[in-house]
Amino acid sequence: MFQLDLKSKRSIYEQIVDGIKRMIISGELAAGAKIPSVRELSAGLTVNPNTIQKAFRTLEQQGWIYTVPGRGSFVSGSHQPDPDDQKVLLDSVERSVKELLFSGTSPDTIRNFVDRIISERSGKE
Amino acid sequence: MFQLDLKSKRSIYEQIVDGIKRMIISGELAAGAKIPSVRELSAGLTVNPNTIQKAFRTLEQQGWIYTVPGRGSFVSGSHQPDPDDQKVLLDSVERSVKELLFSGTSPDTIRNFVDRIISERSGKE
Amino acid sequence: MFQLDLKSKRSIYEQIVDGIKRMIISGELAAGAKIPSVRELSAGLTVNPNTIQKAFRTLEQQGWIYTVPGRGSFVSGSHQPDPDDQKVLLDSVERSVKELLFSGTSPDTIRNFVDRIISERSGKE
Amino acid sequence: MFQLDLKSKRSIYEQIVDGIKRMIISGELAAGAKIPSVRELSAGLTVNPNTIQKAFRTLEQQGWIYTVPGRGSFVSGSHQPDPDDQKVLLDSVERSVKELLFSGTSPDTIRNFVDRIISERSGKE
DNA sequence: GTGGTCTAGACCACT
DNA sequence: GTGGTCTAGACCACA
Numbered sequence: 001m002f003q004l005d006l007k008s009k010r011s012i013y014e015q016i017v018d019g020i021k022r023m024i025i026s027g028e029l030a031a032g033a034k035i036p037s038v039r040e041l042s043a044g045l046t047v048n049p050n051t052i053q054k055a056f057r058t059l060e061q062q063g064w065i066y067t068v069p070g071r072g073s074f075v076s077g078s079h080q081p082d083p084d085d086q087k088v089l090l091d092s093v094e095r096s097v098k099e100l101l102f103s104g105t106s107p108d109t110i111r112n113f114v115d116r117i118i119s120e121r122s123g124k125e
Numbered sequence: 126m127f128q129l130d131l132k133s134k135r136s137i138y139e140q141i142v143d144g145i146k147r148m149i150i151s152g153e154l155a156a157g158a159k160i161p162s163v164r165e166l167s168a169g170l171t172v173n174p175n176t177i178q179k180a181f182r183t184l185e186q187q188g189w190i191y192t193v194p195g196r197g198s199f200v201s202g203s204h205q206p207d208p209d210d211q212k213v214l215l216d217s218v219e220r221s222v223k224e225l226l227f228s229g230t231s232p233d234t235i236r237n238f239v240d241r242i243i244s245e246r247s248g249k250e
Numbered sequence: 251m252f253q254l255d256l257k258s259k260r261s262i263y264e265q266i267v268d269g270i271k272r273m274i275i276s277g278e279l280a281a282g283a284k285i286p287s288v289r290e291l292s293a294g295l296t297v298n299p300n301t302i303q304k305a306f307r308t309l310e311q312q313g314w315i316y317t318v319p320g321r322g323s324f325v326s327g328s329h330q331p332d333p334d335d336q337k338v339l340l341d342s343v344e345r346s347v348k349e350l351l352f353s354g355t356s357p358d359t360i361r362n363f364v365d366r367i368i369s370e371r372s373g374k375e
Numbered sequence: 376m377f378q379l380d381l382k383s384k385r386s387i388y389e390q391i392v393d394g395i396k397r398m399i400i401s402g403e404l405a406a407g408a409k410i411p412s413v414r415e416l417s418a419g420l421t422v423n424p425n426t427i428q429k430a431f432r433t434l435e436q437q438g439w440i441y442t443v444p445g446r447g448s449f450v451s452g453s454h455q456p457d458p459d460d461q462k463v464l465l466d467s468v469e470r471s472v473k474e475l476l477f478s479g480t481s482p483d484t485i486r487n488f489v490d491r492i493i494s495e496r497s498g499k500e
Numbered sequence: 501g502t503g504g505t506c507t508a509g510a511c512c513a514c515t
Numbered sequence: 516g517t518g519g520t521c522t523a524g525a526c527c528a529c530a
Contacts, residue, residue, distance in 0.1 A: 174518095191381070339475050
């Protein structure tokens with residue numbers, strides 16, 4: 001599963017969104033797979049059910065999962081990203097990379113880091 | 126200077142923090158340079174002085190600037206990043222890159238994007 | 251609880267920081283315990299919520315407490331002092347002791363005073 | 376002389392007060408000795424003359440120095456401490472020692488530290 | 501319910 | 516002039 005860090009600045013529902021995204025990306029949750037219910041997650045993470053639901057709602061809006069009332073939530077077959085999402089993500093990468101460079105991280109370290117992420121993922125497909 | 130987006134999800138003080146970081150990184154604000162006063166920024170951005178001050182406090186804690194009461198705030202000579210900061214930034218890059226890959230952005234697009242950021246910065250020094 | 255001295259030179263938020271530190275040190279607030287909410291303290295001490303929040307923010311940065319938005323603030327399990335903190339505290343002791351000696355306080359008075367503080371605390375554990 | 380730390384949280388005039396006190400305590404400035412003029416200090420420390428004067432005023436009020444108009448300022452022969460001063464200093468020591476203990480500094484370290492300060496001073500007389 | 505952000509505006513200490 | 520503190524009170528996101 002995934003861990004929550006209550007002391008983190010990221011809000012709990014965001015951490016849950018990230019955690020589920022990560023499980024989908026890693027293949028731990030395959031397309032069409034049933035996602036644990038709100039109740040299960042609420043109990044497993046000792047988190048308020050409302051918080052879980054907010055995370056699900058967010059994932060649904062972003063097209064990662066879909067919900068069948070009365071049956072549960074499932075991983076979307078085809079993740080349809082919002083065209084703006086790519087821009088947001090690239091902006092985030094840009095900001096972080098610039099700050100890393102300024103703080104003294106070497107260009108090669110960054111390039112290798114990115115390459116490693118890319119090759120890990122490529123290996124999986 | 127920089128623009129504020131009142132509709133953005135990022136809070137105003139965070140946008141100011143980012144904006145000033147960007148000015149320092151780009152060299153627009155050199156080490157030791159005086160940063161516009163709280164009142165000037167407050168008037169210039171039509172934002173409450175308290176909000177500006179909160180941004181300055183954040184920048185000071187992160188070691189980007191230092192403040193001399195009665196004189197003003199100045200860009201730190203040597204930015205001493207918290208050892209944890211690099212980790213946070215790399216995590217952020219990892220999360221974004223993984224999501225970009227999953228959403229269909231090609232590895233080459235990402236690599237080129239990162240290379241462009243790195244070479245832009247290298248060119249400046 | 252603790253008292254505020256509005257006439258003191260120490261600012262209100264600093265007195266609150268000190269007061270809560272003292273409660274943690276004395277064991278009145280155990281590790282993991284929930285600290286009264288911003289609103290409760292605000293009402294109890296008749297101080298503006300912003301001022302309480304500033305005290306909490308300071309305590310959080312120094313690692314005494316951690317905050318979970320929507321839940322409240324809690325005493326940190328393990329207080330991880332900044333390595334510089336010890337230096338600051340020792341410097342403060344040095345300055346005060348030197349001034350006491352110069353003003354005529356006898357070495358024995360000071361030694362006894364320090365011993366008393368140490369033995370009080372040791373007795374508690 | 377002494378150094379100023381513009382980045383310190385202590386205000387500049389307080390640092391000057393501390394610095395001159397330390398010089399008097401250490402014997403670097405003997406009783407009756409003339410203290411450098413406001414202009415000299417202002418130039419030497421690159422600090423606003425008003426700030427120096429505020430420091431002098433404070434020292435005079437606390438009985439450390441006296442000023443002869445037109446001649447300059449001099450170290451008092453007998454420092455007459457305000458009875459409240461001792462209490463303030465002891466309180467400060469208490470707070471710091473308690474925090475040191477709580478943060479894991481050993482009682483012996485503290486005792487030795489205090490003893491060293493005391494013996495350094497005794498040796499001088 | 502909780503804390504986080506923001507505005508409006510006052511007052512103080514310091515340079 | 517500068518930043519620092521504080522109050523009063525609103526609004527929002529989160530649990």
